[in-house]
Amino acid sequence: MDLGTLPGDDSSMVLAVNDAGEMAGVSSLGRDPRRDLPVRWDADGRITALPTPGGSAGQARDINENGVSAGYVLSATAAVPARWDAQGEATTLQVPPGYHNATAFAISDTDVVVGNWLTPSNEYHGFRWDPDGQVTDLGVLPGDNWGMAEDISADGRIIVGVANRAGTQHAVRWVDGGPITELAPQSYGSGAHIVNEHGVAAGTMNETSSGPPVPATWDRDGTIHRLDWSSPHSVWVYGIGSTGYVVGFGYLNPPSPSAVLWDPDGHLTVLPDDGHYVDVEAVDGEGTAVGSLQSSATVWYRNGARTQLGGLPGGNRSQAYRITDSGRVVGTATTAAGKDHAVYWTLR
Template identity: 30%
Template sequence: MRNSRVVGGAAVLVAAALVGGVPVSASAAGSPAAVNAAGALGDAWGINDSGVIVGYAGSKTGGIWDDTARPVRWDPDGTAKDLGTLPEHKWGWADAINNKGTIVGISGYLTDNQIHGNAVKWNADGTITKLAAPPDETYGEARAINDAGVIVGRANGTDGDDWGDKGVKWDADGTRTALTKPAGAGVVYGEDINSSGAIVGIYQKFDHSVHAVRWTPAGIPVPLGTVPGEVDSYAIGINDKGIAVGYTYDDKTYRAVRWNEAGIATVLKGLPDAHSTAKAINADGTIVGSSGGHAVQWAPDGTMTKLRKLSDDAGHAANGINADGVIAGRSTNTKVHPTRWAKDGTPTHLPAIPQPAEH
């Protein structure tokens, strides 16, 4: 899980005749010794109920698109581990971790300023698996995984008669299917999946407007409800009760939104005159995200609280929350730092990847 659209007729998933890849040893390409001089720059995106956090670190710039970014797991005691990449790849990041410790994300490389990436999972034994992909695919990313091992994400390449950018699902056995597009959709992306197999994400219409969507466990896409003035909407997270969160855009301001089990949208109150986004929701309905450049959380009744920041931080954002209320996100001063907020709200910058021992 991460812890950061019924349309005519019976929709079915478009099956791609692809089966999961073979586990391989992770590569140490882009040596941590070389990237740690910059310190713990990066972001924390996912967290499971054991308090293990995943994201990336080691980036020289703090951004994901430089080829020094490394996929990282932080254990509850703060120990950082470079997860490694596919052989010959230089960078990657980890998007999500489930309660069994399986991690998903991307492994990639740059050529002539072109981004190439493969959706991957890191198994509990430390091996990395390239998820199934057609030969013509140049980019794939695994965004979320549930405790059954079902993965959702985005990719390009050809799936059956569907070519181009799309949302995809990988079953626990590695079989890949393309997510069904709602009527009028050009592109769809999957963002999160819950224990029952319900998926949330977005679809883009041919007029370029973007709309939030939830796929039922049977794979039927159901557009989520709108709010007055909405131009675009984005569903980013979902809990096991089927409550989804994300944000909408009214051509001026981003507003955090919660969708109930029936798909009805409610705007979450943010800071005055500020952009707000909701990124994740835990089992009891507590939501985290950002508002006006501050990490915030919303209680199940909608009450918003600003999270504490370290004294040298100018701003921060929350990306994930587990069942105990531990939060993963980032803090910003002159650079971007992965950050954890303990259950009592205490923030801590997560450490850099350990440098290899010298011989």
């Protein structure tokens, strides 16, 4: 299904989708420079422009199960976080004096928005924006240079992100509005950029400066669970599903990279690629993974089957990067004119 663009635009992208099939993202014009407008699509694929109060551009970065979106509005001089209700009405956050370049990236089902801004001293900090309008600077760990909030659980109680200390990144989180804590405090470095709806985070850590990467998940209580990875070479974690399936990409058998899936117990499966370049981006609660193979959107099922999804007429490239537990896959596909359009596929 071609989700199209706003009138006069030439490209679009879905950045988030909920289980009801409602989607949020951008409709764009041009390439360099490119102008983005925040948009929402209903479950049938009808596009609606979201207002940009005080600005002329912006992005809708996430959408919750109630159809409430979060993102930001861009003016000529500033980025301002925005929240759009299910009817598309906008509320913008009044950024505290001296704070600037504020952008929102995720929203919980309880309408808590998280994002990042620059402090008056030009350091990145995460922020939390509650439904009642209260905003909190999430701060940094002692000795850290900066910290960023990147994702939030469905109930709004767990926020995950990353902090920087002397040039090394550390996975961090905030629980129930409490202070920042480190997820892997005994490791040399770590990163956890994603959390599923139940508050389980996924990422990697390095126990020493020269040690191999260790893919892992962290329970709601912070307990670390290592995922199988027998290689000393790089691995990246890209997505975690509602039941704990995890997908990633790494050099299990160099020089060729592999797309991989871990089940909820941490056991590794290499996704078949027939020797071609492959990428995997997301996974659902059943362990169905989506990504691309040979520039074509692809689905890998837990029973070992693999399906390449269709493209747009005349186009030569597609990519899948989100999947819901209800079986909707979203991504992009090129048109005959070579433009990227947001699309979705239905698996069930």
